[in-house]
Amino acid sequence: MKVILAGYNIDTENDSRTPETISAAYARISRDPAPVTELRRQAALEVDKARKSNKTIVYKYGHGSIAEHAVFNFDILGLSRLAAEAVQSFRLLSFTEKSQRYIRIGEDWFLPEELQQQSPVLKDLFHSYETILSGLLEAGLSKTEAREDARYILPLAATTQMGMTVNARELEHMIRRLRAHPLAEVKRLADALYDAVLPVAPSLMLFTEPAGMDSIAHLHPAPVQGIGEVELLGCDSDERVAEWLTELYGEPSFNRIYDNLGIHDALPRFWELFRADFRITLSATAYAQLKRHRMTTQLVTAYDSSLGITVPPSIQKAGLEELFRSQCLKASSSVSSLGREADYFLTNAHRRQVRLCINGREFNHFIRLRDDAHAQWDIRGIASQMVALVKHRAPETFRMTCGKSKWEEVTGKPAL
Incomplete structure (x- = not known):
């Protein structure tokens, strides 16, 4: 996994190198009669003072909304599709992700170190992906149509990349919540996001350690059986x-x-x-x-x-359903005792x-x-x-x- 802080907003007029000065200046608008242009100039000249002001307003007074004026862009690479779901569950962010629908997928996955001995299961799924993809192309599907349906056999361990834009308030919330996630991969992502942003905006990353409520967010009930789609x-x-x-x-x-x-x-x-x-x-x-x-x-x-599982109709028509079902069953049954981490071996189907x-x-x-x-x-x-x-x-x-x-x-x- 790799996390890169690709960009963030700054006060270009005053050559500020951190978005914290914009947050500090805008926080003063409600109580300082000076023009906002002057407030921005002062904050840019006194970065340490701006950071102290941010900490006081967010920590002491609880006005976290000022952190929303700081916005960050991240490149996230080598994250599993399973972990990507944890990131994309947050409402107040924007993301664009690599599409398995339009891109031919190679053998690239993430597994925790302790599960590496199970990697042959993933190799079989990726091999089946190539077989099914070729079979769908031979059946007359276009490249896009074939990739769209062949991807159903890919595991949730398959890696992806995304671009993410998020404000500091939501990022702080995200880091705290992801640190309470049961998957170690997701926890490492939280730490990587924190390490990337902390040098740039330390005054806006104050509440990043998980509490009990953050763990509750990751609890899942058992599904209801015997109902329709x-x-x-x-x-x-x-x-x-x-x-x-x-x-x-x-x-x-x-x-x-x-x-x-x-x-x-x-x-x-x-x-x-x-x-x-x-x-x-x-x-x-x-x-x-x-x-x-x-x-x-x-x-x-x-x-x-x-x-x-969901079997694409095109796979049925191409005579590939038996292979598809057998590989999905093999993947799920071979790791059924692993608990939450067994999800890495489940497929898009x-x-x-x-x-x-x-x-x-x-x-x-x-x-x-x-x-x-x-x-x-x-x-x-x-x-x-x-x-x-x-x-x-x-x-x-x-x-x-x-x-x-x-x-x-x-x-x-x-x-x-």
């Missing part, structure tokens, strides 16, 4: 949004909104009054799409081989459950992206089930909710 546990009716429309217009007229809605428009914020609660059983591949929708509540179980609570505005955005013809087929199937269930309960609230490719058919409007 998508289960709607609770859902509002049209009434929630209709009440607000009545307050605005004197009548519950959804058309006042829909007449102005275009394919690229977000619904008004009061659509967030609507809530839906799902339990979803999905593959690691589909979860990689779902987890990007961070303006939702997502609570996950551990990956569990008892939930079965293995499943977990997600408890997903989502508001109406975000649901419309999610369906527009994931129930679209260009969306990945696995998450598209899940999104299609979700929108059908919700439209049955709240038909007016989601009358114009659909994938982009269905816009003209569903709404009768041009896709402009």
Whole structure:
């Protein structure tokens, strides 16, 4: 694993070399009548004083929001896909990750030192990836289509890289939380992030040691057995949004909104009054799409081989299903006694459950992206089930909710 602090914001006008001076200057705006330009100049001239001020305001007064003015960019390389999920569970950051869907994957994985004797299991999975990839290409799939489906056999130990942008407040929270994670790899990532940022912004990295609440965040219940892929546990009716429309217009007229809605428009914020609660059983591949929708509540179980696997239809059609299933079974059964670290050997086809609570505005955005013809087929199937269930309960609230490719058919409007 390698973590590089690639960049951070600085006061370019005053040639400050740390983002701490911007945090310190902006913190003084509420109590100092001087122009903010002067506050920035003073902070840049007296960095030690700025750092002392930051520590006092964050530690003594509890105003952690000033740390949000400091923003950092990280290169993260050689991290397992399993550990990447821990990073990407945080809401207030941005990341772009290497895609197994578009890039041919070589034999590159991470395993803890004590599990290295199990590496032949991973070698078999990567060998199967090459076999399946070749078989899908011979069956007539394009390179992108073949890579998209062959990746289901890849282990969660496969390494990835990402670019990450995060403010200091969320970074401090992330480091503290990741240090309480049960996987040693994730703990090392937390330490690497801390070591990279500390020389640049020591006054904003104050609360980085985990507490009891940080450990609770990593607890996972056992999955519920014997249920379908998508289960709607609770859902509002049209009434929630209709009440607000009545307050605005004197009548519950959804058309006042829909007449102005275009394919690229977000619904008004009061659509967030609507809530839906799902339990979803999905593959690691589909979860990689779902987890990007961070303006939702997502609570996950551990990956569990008892939930079965997702086999891409193209693999079935190409006559490769027996090889695919046997390799997935071999991988999961050979390490079943390892506990949480057994997840390194599970594949992108293995499943977990997600408890997903989502508001109406975000649901419309999610369906527009994931129930679209260009969306990945696995998450598209899940999104299609979700929108059908919700439209049955709240038909007016989601009358114009659909994938982009269905816009003209569903709404009768041009896709402009």
